[in-house]
Amino acid sequence: MNENVEMVATTGGRKTRSQLGEVLFRLRKSPLAMFGLAVVLILIFCALFADVIAPHSYSKQNLSHMFEAPSRQYLLGTDEFGRDILSRLIYGARVSLQVGFIAVGIALFVGGLLGAVSGYYGGWIDNGIMRVMDVLLSIPQTLLAIAIVAALGPGLMNLMIAVGISAVPNYARIVRSSVLSIRGMEFIEAARAVGSPDIRIILKHILPNSMAPIIVQSTLGVASAILNAAGLSFIGLGIQPPYPEWGAMLSGGRQYIRDYPHLTLYPGLAIMITILALNFLGDGLRDALDPKLKR
Amino acid sequence: MTMNANDLLLDIRELTIHYVTDNGTVHAVEGLNLELGRGETLGLVGETGAGKTTTALGITRLLPVPPGVVRGGQILFDGEDVLLKDEEEMRSIRGGKIAMIFQDPMTSLNPVMTVDKQVAEMIKLHRKVSESEALEQAAEMLDLVGIRRERLRDYPHQFSGGMKQRVVIAIALACDPKLLIADEPTTALDVTIQAQVLELMKNLKRQFGTSMILITHDLGIVAETCDKVGIMYAGRLVEYGDTKSLYDNPNHPYTVGLFKSVPDLEEDCDELSVIPGLMPDPMDLPSGCAFHPRCSHAEEACSRERPVMIEIEPGHFIACPVRARALGKA
Amino acid sequence: MSEKSAPYIRVENLKKYFHTKSGMLHAVDDVSFSVQKGETLGLVGESGCGKSTLGRCIIRLLESTSGRVLITDEKGTDGYTDITKVSASQMKELRKRVQIVFQDPYSCLNPRLPVRELIAEPLIVNRVFRDKASMQRRVRELMSIVGLAERLENSFPHELDGGRRQRIGIARSLALDPEFIVLDEPVSALDVCIQAQILNLLNSLQKQFGYTYIFISHNLSVVKHVSDRIAVMYLGKIVELSDYKILFKDPLHPYTQALLSAIPIPKVGVRRDRIILEGDVPSPIEPPEGCRFLGRCFYRQERCGRETPELREIEPGRFVACHFARELVAQGGRTA
Numbered sequence: 011m012n013e014n015v016e017m018v019a020t021t022g023g024r025k026t027r028s029q030l031g032e033v034l035f036r037l038r039k040s041p042l043a044m045f046g047l048a049v050v051l052i053l054i055f056c057a058l059f060a061d062v063i064a065p066h067s068y069s070k071q072n073l074s075h076m077f078e079a080p081s082r083q084y085l086l087g088t089d090e091f092g093r094d095i096l097s098r099l100i101y102g103a104r105v106s107l108q109v110g111f112i113a114v115g116i117a118l119f120v121g122g123l124l125g126a127v128s129g130y131y132g133g134w135i136d137n138g139i140m141r142v143m144d145v146l147l148s149i150p151q152t153l154l155a156i157a158i159v160a161a162l163g164p165g166l167m168n169l170m171i172a173v174g175i176s177a178v179p180n181y182a183r184i185v186r187s188s189v190l191s192i193r194g195m196e197f198i199e200a201a202r203a204v205g206s207p208d209i210r211i212i213l214k215h216i217l218p219n220s221m222a223p224i225i226v227q228s229t230l231g232v233a234s235a236i237l238n239a240a241g242l243s244f245i246g247l248g249i250q251p252p253y254p255e256w257g258a259m260l261s262g263g264r265q266y267i268r269d270y271p272h273l274t275l276y277p278g279l280a281i282m283i284t285i286l287a288l289n290f291l292g293d294g295l296r297d298a299l300d301p302k303l304k305r
Numbered sequence: 306m307t308m309n310a311n312d313l314l315l316d317i318r319e320l321t322i323h324y325v326t327d328n329g330t331v332h333a334v335e336g337l338n339l340e341l342g343r344g345e346t347l348g349l350v351g352e353t354g355a356g357k358t359t360t361a362l363g364i365t366r367l368l369p370v371p372p373g374v375v376r377g378g379q380i381l382f383d384g385e386d387v388l389l390k391d392e393e394e395m396r397s398i399r400g401g402k403i404a405m406i407f408q409d410p411m412t413s414l415n416p417v418m419t420v421d422k423q424v425a426e427m428i429k430l431h432r433k434v435s436e437s438e439a440l441e442q443a444a445e446m447l448d449l450v451g452i453r454r455e456r457l458r459d460y461p462h463q464f465s466g467g468m469k470q471r472v473v474i475a476i477a478l479a480c481d482p483k484l485l486i487a488d489e490p491t492t493a494l495d496v497t498i499q500a501q502v503l504e505l506m507k508n509l510k511r512q513f514g515t516s517m518i519l520i521t522h523d524l525g526i527v528a529e530t531c532d533k534v535g536i537m538y539a540g541r542l543v544e545y546g547d548t549k550s551l552y553d554n555p556n557h558p559y560t561v562g563l564f565k566s567v568p569d570l571e572e573d574c575d576e577l578s579v580i581p582g583l584m585p586d587p588m589d590l591p592s593g594c595a596f597h598p599r600c601s602h603a604e605e606a607c608s609r610e611r612p613v614m615i616e617i618e619p620g621h622f623i624a625c626p627v628r629a630r631a632l633g634k635a
Numbered sequence: 636m637s638e639k640s641a642p643y644i645r646v647e648n649l650k651k652y653f654h655t656k657s658g659m660l661h662a663v664d665d666v667s668f669s670v671q672k673g674e675t676l677g678l679v680g681e682s683g684c685g686k687s688t689l690g691r692c693i694i695r696l697l698e699s700t701s702g703r704v705l706i707t708d709e710k711g712t713d714g715y716t717d718i719t720k721v722s723a724s725q726m727k728e729l730r731k732r733v734q735i736v737f738q739d740p741y742s743c744l745n746p747r748l749p750v751r752e753l754i755a756e757p758l759i760v761n762r763v764f765r766d767k768a769s770m771q772r773r774v775r776e777l778m779s780i781v782g783l784a785e786r787l788e789n790s791f792p793h794e795l796d797g798g799r800r801q802r803i804g805i806a807r808s809l810a811l812d813p814e815f816i817v818l819d820e821p822v823s824a825l826d827v828c829i830q831a832q833i834l835n836l837l838n839s840l841q842k843q844f845g846y847t848y849i850f851i852s853h854n855l856s857v858v859k860h861v862s863d864r865i866a867v868m869y870l871g872k873i874v875e876l877s878d879y880k881i882l883f884k885d886p887l888h889p890y891t892q893a894l895l896s897a898i899p900i901p902k903v904g905v906r907r908d909r910i911i912l913e914g915d916v917p918s919p920i921e922p923p924e925g926c927r928f929l930g931r932c933f934y935r936q937e938r939c940g941r942e943t944p945e946l947r948e949i950e951p952g953r954f955v956a957c958h959f960a961r962e963l964v965a966q967g968g969r970t971a
Binding site: 352353465467468495496497498499500501503504522523524525526527528529548549552553562563564565566567568569570573574575576577578579580583584 | 682796797827828829832838839855856880893896897898899901903904911915
Binding site for chain 3: 195196197199200201202203204205206207210214215218219
């Protein structure tokens with residue numbers, strides 16, 4: 011059979027990268043995505059080391075320095091209780107990211123499980139689950155979150171649960187459709203032909219191949235979760251004072267917006283930049299993960 | 306490779322097309338020379354990645370840019386260089402003078418438009434006719450390709466693959482083009498349907514006097530439909546000649562290998578002879594003759610010098626100096 | 636067909652129907668044939684004729700609607716096991732003996748796994764080896780059997796060309812030392828030069844290990860090259876089955892005649908009388924009584940619309956499903 015053994019190594023000279031490397035390589039080419047990634051990394055850094063890098067305490071009131079404009083001592087000025095806005099923003103990043111990631115985590119776990127079961131088993135199970143999801147989807151997400159928080163009471167944990175649960179249908183749908191499309195692929199049949207059990211097929215073949223759209227949706231989801239949480243805090247259903255939350259800060263500053271716009275300007279900017287960065291990153295990842303756009 | 310200039314419909318000179326990607330430059334077509342006379346049918350044969358489709362896209366200027374780049378050369382159609390035309394002129398040439406048929410009929414038909422409207426659309430684009438005249442001409446055209454009147458108002462999904470390809474042919478021929486480029490027109494079809502469609506194309510070609518470039522990997526189809534054949538390998542033409550001469554007497558080592566790897570219907574053999582190795586990486590083509598690493602006739606010079614076309618019989622050219630010398634033609 | 640030995644696999648009255656919105660789709664409709672040990676049976680037909688479905692039903696990747704697929708018991712015994720009826724655990728054992736190679740080398744390999752793991756998968760799920768080292772050895776051995784260079788073991792499918800991917804697919808199917816392999820269009824997606832390499836590989840593997848093949852393809856010249864006997868399918872039924880030489884020299888069923896005459900031959904001046912069939916393959920949904928080929932047949936008579944022709948043995952080893960097969964034999968096959 012020697013003639014079947016390859017004789018000439020004609021392919022060569024082209025770099026081969028690992029899959030993660032390939033994705034990062036393609037991500038690097040999009041400046042917007044890189045900007046997004048940088049902002050997200052900075053935010054994570056701020057959240058982790060808030061105690062070290064924040065110049066002041068987030069809660070210490072200083073009534074002799076109320077409504078101060080940005081100065082060398084207070085880089086972004088102070089609020090109505092004389093608290094340093096920059097420090098509050100830095101601590102606020104901690105809350106926002108926590109809410110964003112944990113809420114998406116909850117949504118992804120519950121939604122992913124429901125979606126995977128729906129997609130893999132199909133039939134009446136699928137029908138049942140997806141109809142419940144349809145009902146949830148027909149209620150505006152914010153309204154749903156408000157209802158859940160109202161039932162559970164305000165607080166960080168309840169906020170995350172509310173935002174998370176209100177996003178479950180989105181994840182259930184996306185996981186289901188990507189499981190469905192992978193389940194129909196020939197390599198799943200090939201795995202069955204060599205005797206692979208269901209559990210191995212799901213874990214080894216279906217899940218790794220359905221990650222791409224889920225990662226993208228999660229990145230975008232973090233942004234909408236942060237926005238949702240800020241919205242709930244703004245109307246007083248989220249984080250309670252004095253803990254700094256961007257939405258709550260925005261809400262607290264709104265009565266002074268005519269005289270001291272910096273109270274609302276900076277938290278607003280923080281929210282906007284974060285959301286924008288996450289969306290850029292999500293879009294970049296979508297392009298980088300799509301093998302059809304390769305080359 | 307010279308013909309009386311007046312008989313030439315298409316004259317491609319030193320065409321070079323590259324795709325520039327992040328991982329490197331794909332040398333899709335390299336210094337291609339090709340001629341097509343009026344009323345002739347040319348078969349362009351080669352494996353995946355040989356540059357057949359890229360050549361066709363180059364002629365119709367449908368090359369995706371980026372990543373496609375025409376690096377040089379001329380494409381003289383009716384004496385005028387297509388590469389110098391602006392987009393406005395190209396639009397009237399495409400469909401009007403040069404029509405193209407693709408492999409998958411579904412992708413070239415609009416799923417939400419009835420088939421007679423799609424043919425009429427083409428006619429209206431290139432001729433000054435009223436809606437009803439266009440529809441009447443469309444009906445005649447569809448009748449010609451074997452689609453009955455009662456099916457005119459059907460949508461593409463209501464047709465089978467073979468019937469869809471007939472509609473595509475009707476669209477392509479609606480404006481009586483001078484050149485028809487068919488890119489694997491029957492690859493997606495079954496053998497018995499393929500036979501119908503090829504028969505139809507042959508008849509129509511005769512009727513309209515259209516020149517045709519038929520891109521295929523099937524040597525059998527070429528034998529039945531084409532006057533001339535060009536064999537492509539790694540973006541270059543390696544052998545060219547009239548079909549009879551080339552099929553009776555293939556001479557380039559690649560062509561010979563290609564013919565031998567097709568199982569013969571008449572004879573039994575235990576083992577097919579194969580060309581050793583694989584197609585070269587189009588980003589990293591071997592120097593000199595691109596085929597030399599796989600070639601049993603290769604000499605030292607083959608890795609240095611790029612072979613030129615040598616006429617070994619009247620109208621039969623090969624890009625292999627070694628074989629030409631063996632035939633006493635170098 | 637040789638009467639000497641008992642067949643290795645017997646397919647009896649196999650049916651596979653699918654429910655669709657517009658009615659019952661008869662993908663495989665009452666098909667019976669047998670395959671000898673070490674033989675290659677070619678299965679040809681046009682798209683939608685049910686050949687792939689039949690292949691999948693035989694190795695039970697699809698559950699059949701009715702009928703039996705009998706496979707010879709493990710060496711030594713004379714008995715048969717019905718693949719369509721065995722329990723899940725028995726099927727897991729049988730999977731080691733019956734394997735499949737898929738058509739599309741681009742979609743039949745998990746893009747996230749390297750070559751090494753793709754080939755090891757059958758060994759892992761069937762717990763063939765206890766220690767990693769001997770499994771690794773077996774993977775390397777398989778790679779060399781199918782002609783894959785060892786340096787490719789960490790490559791991912793998308794880095795390889797179609798021919799090498801198909802070699803991976805073949806290595807996977809050989810991993811468990813099967814006896815019987817369904818080859819479902821294994822070379823259809825490949826270029827002719829690569830196709831020739833893979834066909835030679837399959838051929839030499841059969842010689843070396845004595846595999847029994849069912850070779851499914853729409854490409855008649857490929858099927859003729861690899862098969863000992865050929866079955867022609869049309870709309871879920873086998874219309875003709877005989878030795879490959881006889882089938883090509885003297886096709887009896889009108890469909891086989893048209894099919895063979897439609898193959899474009901890569902020779903100039905070899906004119907054959909081509910039978911151009913009218914129309915398209917009809918829908919396999921709720922097909923009417925009578926011969927399936929009726930609408931396109933050029934010999935059709937009134938009887939064909941009433942009675943469905945059975946696949947009958949008109950000469951030893953020569954099966955045809957046409958009412959007029961005997962008359963056609965008398966005419967010496969093709970009248971043209």
